Amino acid sequence: MHNIGMNKRRSKAEIRRELEQQVLDYVRDGGEIKSVNPGVSGLEDGAVIRPSFNDGRPAQTRTPAMDVLAAIDARRKQSKPERKSHTKTKPRKRVIYDDFGEPLREVWEDG
Template identity: 40%
Template sequence: MKPLKTKAEVRAELEQAIASYMSGGGEVNAVPRGLSGNPNNVNIFAQGFNSRSSESRTPVPDTVKALEERKHPVKPKPRRPKRKLIKDDFGEPLRWVWED
């Protein structure tokens, strides 16, 4: 495991960096308003985005449906027993029984 720096060590490093900056002049250059840090003034975030697709896409709804079903499987509900009335030959109720 890599040893971590203590607060005193970090503070000493910062003090040393500030001292070396101040000994070298210690002056911040003024940057005119509206000037970009990007030398070519190009949107750097647009490089990874291509608006035209180089390949035609193949629809795969069956595969997507199978993947979604695996993500959220349908759990079978536990069957509850039902109560059934038993009648005699004349239609008169005799008793209740439970069926699975």
């Protein structure tokens, strides 16, 4: 059985040979390979160049929001009123046991 329609993946050795051949072709056609010391970055001063986001409008001044944030924090820290716990109004069945742990009878108690 053959894998019909499946392409064989290239091995790392094949990729290395292909890259080596491309480098040799480049040098043969007059290209020059410069030697670079190990650990040297290709970035200027080692800084990544990140273009700032610009949608065409001029930069706006920021609105100070410290007083608003302080008010929000103050509200958050205020003690919340305690809620009354919901008392169960349904009667509950309670089993009464004797001294030996055997159940004697069942008694209904109010919540």
